[in-house]
Amino acid sequence: MAEYQKKRRASKNKPGIRRRDFIGGVLTVAAASALSSQRPVSAAKQPSGNTYREVLETPIVGRYQVIVAGGGPSGLIAALAAARSGAKTLLVERYGFLGGNGTAGLMTCYNGFRNQRPPEQLQTVKGITAEYIAEIVRLGGIADSDNYARQFPHDVRNGELPYCIGFDPEAAKIAALNMIKKDGVNLRLHSWVVGPMLRDSQVTGVIAESKSGRQAIAADIVVDATGDGDVAAQAGAPFMGPAEKGDRMGMSLMYRLGGLPTNIEGSYGGIRIGDRVVKWGPGFGGDGLDVENLTRAEVGTRLNLWDEIQDLRKKPGMESVYLLETATGIGVRETRRILGEYVVTEQDAIKGTRFPDVIAISSNPMPSYHGKRFFFGHEGFDIPYRSLVPKKVEGLILTGRCISSEQAPFQSARSMAPAMAIGHASGCAAAMAAKGNIPPRKLDVKVLQNLLSSQKAELRMPAK
Ligand SMILES: Cc1cc2nc3c(=O)[nH]c(=O)nc-3n(C[C@H](O)[C@H](O)[C@H](O)COP(=O)(O)OP(=O)(O)OC[C@H]3O[C@@H](n4cnc5c(N)ncnc54)[C@H](O)[C@@H]3O)c2cc1C
Numbered sequence: 095m096a097e098y099q100k101k102r103r104a105s106k107n108k109p110g111i112r113r114r115d116f117i118g119g120v121l122t123v124a125a126a127s128a129l130s131s132q133r134p135v136s137a138a139k140q141p142s143g144n145t146y147r148e149v150l151e152t153p154i155v156g157r158y159q160v161i162v163a164g165g166g167p168s169g170l171i172a173a174l175a176a177a178r179s180g181a182k183t184l185l186v187e188r189y190g191f192l193g194g195n196g197t198a199g200l201m202t203c204y205n206g207f208r209n210q211r212p213p214e215q216l217q218t219v220k221g222i223t224a225e226y227i228a229e230i231v232r233l234g235g236i237a238d239s240d241n242y243a244r245q246f247p248h249d250v251r252n253g254e255l256p257y258c259i260g261f262d263p264e265a266a267k268i269a270a271l272n273m274i275k276k277d278g279v280n281l282r283l284h285s286w287v288v289g290p291m292l293r294d295s296q297v298t299g300v301i302a303e304s305k306s307g308r309q310a311i312a313a314d315i316v317v318d319a320t321g322d323g324d325v326a327a328q329a330g331a332p333f334m335g336p337a338e339k340g341d342r343m344g345m346s347l348m349y350r351l352g353g354l355p356t357n358i359e360g361s362y363g364g365i366r367i368g369d370r371v372v373k374w375g376p377g378f379g380g381d382g383l384d385v386e387n388l389t390r391a392e393v394g395t396r397l398n399l400w401d402e403i404q405d406l407r408k409k410p411g412m413e414s415v416y417l418l419e420t421a422t423g424i425g426v427r428e429t430r431r432i433l434g435e436y437v438v439t440e441q442d443a444i445k446g447t448r449f450p451d452v453i454a455i456s457s458n459p460m461p462s463y464h465g466k467r468f469f470f471g472h473e474g475f476d477i478p479y480r481s482l483v484p485k486k487v488e489g490l491i492l493t494g495r496c497i498s499s500e501q502a503p504f505q506s507a508r509s510m511a512p513a514m515a516i517g518h519a520s521g522c523a524a525a526m527a528a529k530g531n532i533p534p535r536k537l538d539v540k541v542l543q544n545l546l547s548s549q550k551a552e553l554r555m556p557a558k
Pocket residue numbers: 163164165166167168169186187188189192193194195196198199201203204205206285286287288319320321322324345346347348424425426427493494495496508509510511513
């Protein structure tokens with residue numbers, strides 16, 4: 095649960111300040127809280143003990159029908175879908191570019207457009223996500239080879255997507271910007287979403303910190319695409335933590351080697367473009383939300399990686415290789431899964447359960463199921479709309495790797511292709527809810543499914 099308590103303070107008596115233009119609040123911040131970075135505007139009477147009390151007044155700098163918090167694969171497609179479905183949409187991202195773990199994390203292969211093994215006839219991820227891949231193709235951004243064996247050829251350049259698409263992260267960043275511009279999504283980069291605007295349990299926008307200071311941005315509906323479920327958790331939605339042990343998925347520092355000798359053929363165990371290859375680097379365990387652990391992870395993995403590459407360069411024939419680039423930050427695989435109206439179960443994934451409120455399909459294997467890569471014997475399991483709707487919080491829709499699911503199906507649906515398909519649905523749902531003034535919990539899923547189908551999403555619905 096969120097580690098701080100928030101008390102709202104009415105600012106209606108402030109001269110010259112209209113209530114709806116400012117959010118007032120007194121925050122008592124636990125010393126160890128990792129999620130907040132408040133700016134005091136006046137001295138407050140300090141409580142004794144291990145907390146520091148801040149008094150805040152935060153200007154509201156914009157109003158949107160839909161705000162998507164987080165510009166990773168899922169948030170990007172969610173924002174495009176919301177805008178394309180007619181909502182005035184803002185995408186807020188902490189970095190200076192889009193793409194999330196695919197670009198910042200240098201995880202340059204989108205997995206899960208279809209099952210990796212038979213039955214794999216059905217391409218389970220289509221729609222706006224396929225358009226985004228087509229844009230990367232148009233920019234010449236598809237990798238030469240990758241580490242994932244395929245049993246059947248698929249023609250990427252003609253829109254038929256195989257299990258995995260290896261890509262150039264710089265092309266992916268540009269493709270994202272081109273799509274955002276084309277669909278009229280408003281963009282706010284360099285902005286950390288540090289909390290929701292709240293009216294009781296209703297999320298009414300987000301609060302972002304940036305070089306411009308602390309700002310509130312109002313929205314009818316917020317989509318939590320932070321990967322970690324930051325907005326939902328701070329709004330008070332209950333959540334599940336990562337697996338305690340066993341199949342818990344750790345962190346890894348991805349990196350890019352340059353100068354691979356021309357006599358080395360194939361993918362060299364990574365995602366290769368010319369003489370450059372993205373590789374999986376040193377791993378690290380522990381809590382991916384604990385800033386002290388994250389600091390240890392960055393320091394440890396970066397020092398190890400440097401030594402590994404120097405050792406590699408000493409091997410005969412490998413003198414030309416060098417560390418071209420590391421990820422912006424270590425890749426965090428598993429943190430919160432928010433508790434929603436339905437929790438997708440391990441058996442749903444294994445049996446391939448079909449739901450009447452399907453909004454996406456996940457066909458990606460579970461890569462770490464009891465220590466092994468588990469391939470489904472079906473074409474994919476359904477993601478129901480209810481798993482995008484958090485319990486106890488209104489005005490908020492989940493997307494990406496924080497949706498409501500047990501750990502095993504999470505391993506599958508967290509992969510970037512299904513995460514983007516889920517983004518397509520969350521964006522359409524957010525636009526529908528905002529435009530119709532309908533609580534996400536009460537949305538007519540049939541109408542959502544029709545909208546998704548009209549935007550070419552694959553739902554295995556009978557053709558009309
Ligand atoms: C090491 C590693 C290897 C992986 N391998 C693969 C693979 O081979 N293929 C595959 O398909 N998937 C792989 N995955 C999984 C996949 O990358 C993620 O599960 C996926 O990116 C989740 O998408 P998302 O959009 O939910 O979250 P993210 O990709 O994490 O995107 C979240 C976005 O939100 C932003 N953000 C976060 N918090 C805030 C905030 N508070 N305010 C503002 N912005 C915020 C982030 O900067 C980011 O842009 C791997 C993951 C890791 C870590």
